[in-house]
Amino acid sequence: MSETPPAQNPLASLAPGQALNGTVTRIELFGAFVDVGAEVPGLVHISRLSARKVKRVEDVASLGQQVEVWVVTVDPNGQRLDLTMVPPLRLKWKDIQPGMQLTGKVIKLERYGAFVDIGAERAGMIHVSEMSEGYVSNPTEILHPGDEVTARVVEVDQQKRQIRLSLKQLAVEEIAGEEDEEEPEAMATSMEAAFRRAMQTPESASPDTKETPRPEGKKGRGQQEDILARTLKHRVQ
Secondary structure: OOOOOOOOOOHHHOOOOOEEEEEEEEEEOOEEEEEOOOOOOEEEEHHHOOOOOOOOHHHOOOOOOEEEEEEEEEEOOOOEEEEEOOOOOOOOHHHOOOOOEEEEEEEEEEOOEEEEEOOOOOOEEEEHHHOOOOOOOOHHHOOOOOOEEEEEEEEEEOOOOEEEEEOHHHHHHHHHHHHHHHHHHHHHHHHHHHHHHHHOOHHHOOOOOOOOOOOOHHHHHHHHHHHHHHHHHHHHO
16 A cells, blocks of 8 residues: 655645645535645635635636635644635735835726725725826726736825825826936036037147137247238239
């Protein structure tokens, strides 16, 4: 009689929140059992099959299906493992603060704005007035369901469980940052051109533009008088 191979993921090594991949091995009215390589299959209760309400397990899971699950509770002594197919929250309310930059997916559009799944308990809302600097009459002018967006957190109301986001603020910040980067470069270019003009000497100028140096002082005036005398003598002859 062959020995049972050791578990790939022993129950004692698992912890709540841990992500695992497994195969659906059994379906019951109350949920689905998933083999994740532990000593026993884990149970995904029907209430944990999806974020939406599920009436029949077969509507979500099927035998042999490869699924990603997360550990809810684990009891190595009782040989029990509870799993969920609903991804855990990435953000807790206490972690969300005004000024944060978050990325999420547009899940719903209303006349007054768009709702974005940012991985928190509730979706964040981008009001039409926070979508663009210009006037937006309808959210569909800017966003569509399924779009992935990055927005700035404007306000967090923990009592009402509301998160207000802004696309406009982030866009203004990016434009301001680009202008700050371009200004020093333009200034450096103009200063470089002025420096080159100042450093240019008659010797470095082209033959067509080189000017004849003007005679200076008494020596210069003597040379001019000598040239004038030779010219007059030549004309008399």
